[in-house]
Amino acid sequence: MSDPRDLTDRAHAPKPVPKPGILDIHAYVPGKAKSDGVETPIKLSANENILGVSPKARAAFAEAADLLHMYPDSRTTILRDAIASTFRLEPERLIFGCGSDEVFQLLNQAFLEPGDNIVQGEYGFAAYAIGAHACQAQVKLAREPGYRIDVDEILKVVDERTRLVFLANPGNPTGTWIAFSEIERLHAALPPSVVLVLDAAYGEFVLDDRFSDGLDFARGSDNVVVTHTFSKLYGLAALRLGWGYAPLAIAEAVDRIRLPFNTSIPGQLAGVAALGDQDFQDRSIAHVEQWRPWLTQQLGGLGLEIVGPSATNFLLIGFSSQPGKTAADADAFLSARGLLTRRVLNYGLPNHLRITIGLEEHNRAVVAALTDFVGA
Numbered sequence: 001m002s003d004p005r006d007l008t009d010r011a012h013a014p015k016p017v018p019k020p021g022i023l024d025i026h027a028y029v030p031g032k033a034k035s036d037g038v039e040t041p042i043k044l045s046a047n048e049n050i051l052g053v054s055p056k057a058r059a060a061f062a063e064a065a066d067l068l069h070m071y072p073d074s075r076t077t078i079l080r081d082a083i084a085s086t087f088r089l090e091p092e093r094l095i096f097g098c099g100s101d102e103v104f105q106l107l108n109q110a111f112l113e114p115g116d117n118i119v120q121g122e123y124g125f126a127a128y129a130i131g132a133h134a135c136q137a138q139v140k141l142a143r144e145p146g147y148r149i150d151v152d153e154i155l156k157v158v159d160e161r162t163r164l165v166f167l168a169n170p171g172n173p174t175g176t177w178i179a180f181s182e183i184e185r186l187h188a189a190l191p192p193s194v195v196l197v198l199d200a201a202y203g204e205f206v207l208d209d210r211f212s213d214g215l216d217f218a219r220g221s222d223n224v225v226v227t228h229t230f231s232k233l234y235g236l237a238a239l240r241l242g243w244g245y246a247p248l249a250i251a252e253a254v255d256r257i258r259l260p261f262n263t264s265i266p267g268q269l270a271g272v273a274a275l276g277d278q279d280f281q282d283r284s285i286a287h288v289e290q291w292r293p294w295l296t297q298q299l300g301g302l303g304l305e306i307v308g309p310s311a312t313n314f315l316l317i318g319f320s321s322q323p324g325k326t327a328a329d330a331d332a333f334l335s336a337r338g339l340l341t342r343r344v345l346n347y348g349l350p351n352h353l354r355i356t357i358g359l360e361e362h363n364r365a366v367v368a369a370l371t372d373f374v375g376a
């Protein structure tokens, strides 16, 4: 038997082992960006802004080229002030991150001890659970009947070890949403020690009066955090920029553990410009409003299940389980035509595909391809 303290005995020395649970985590699966044999595929797999980026944000990004040798402002002050004034929020209550993904991770890190849990809908966005498992916490899933968040189902699974409830409204990958009155009902029934995280990544796309991203509500609350991203409506996914509006005590806790420079100079400058480009935001929303009903109607007309109604820039589509007609088959069929969609197996939806609402020619190509697929 070799002595484990004998560091020269490399053959028998113990290897580094990640802490328990880490290797059970399923790594995040991003939307496909390539298809074998197709030179320029159309990426409809990641719900990016199909109109691209605001020209003003692009110009601000280009200006940042002169500043690449410098560290960014660690407080993200220019963007903090722009968001605070646009949405009438207290600047010191804002949290910034490398995408809203990082904001979720920071919240998990700040609140979860091993054995605690988070609660999310069964189809909840994958990043919440990854961060929770990294903290050796459990993830409790609440049923989503009809692919929709159900407040009573969430309350059924909340227990004394629940520290955070994550709720994307509208949801990804479902695209469905619930009225804010339901969220108020959830909040009233949750223990005040539980942090309610309202993820509004797609909130700007919902135009119904019964919807709210929760910023107004969060203003007067001690346990509500609302998150937003620049990756969707603002078309800045590449710059990884997200933010949260939290009670001051939570913002201050998160500030202690974040990386010192977690937003970049190009991100900060482009973020401010994108926020100020109302025309680009309006055009992006109008485009989705124009094409989502058309795509829903056309694909529904093929006998496919369209989950919804979707209030987002994507659709979730259900396929048959008949061999040759499944979501995997459809995904391969569309990929071969250069149309990249997103499989959602990791959300417990093996027979669905998620498709971003494309430009007119993309949408027509999707309908033509799926018409051939269904008829084949």
Ligand SMILES: Cc1ncc(COP(=O)(O)O)c(C=O)c1O
Pocket: 046, 047, 098, 099, 100, 101, 102, 125, 168, 171, 172, 199, 201, 202, 228, 229, 230, 231, 237, 240, 241, 242
């Ligand atoms: C529901 C939801 N929340 C948050 C995010 C993360 O956005 P980002 O990290 O790009 O800000 C996404 C990205 O797809 C999402 O779908």
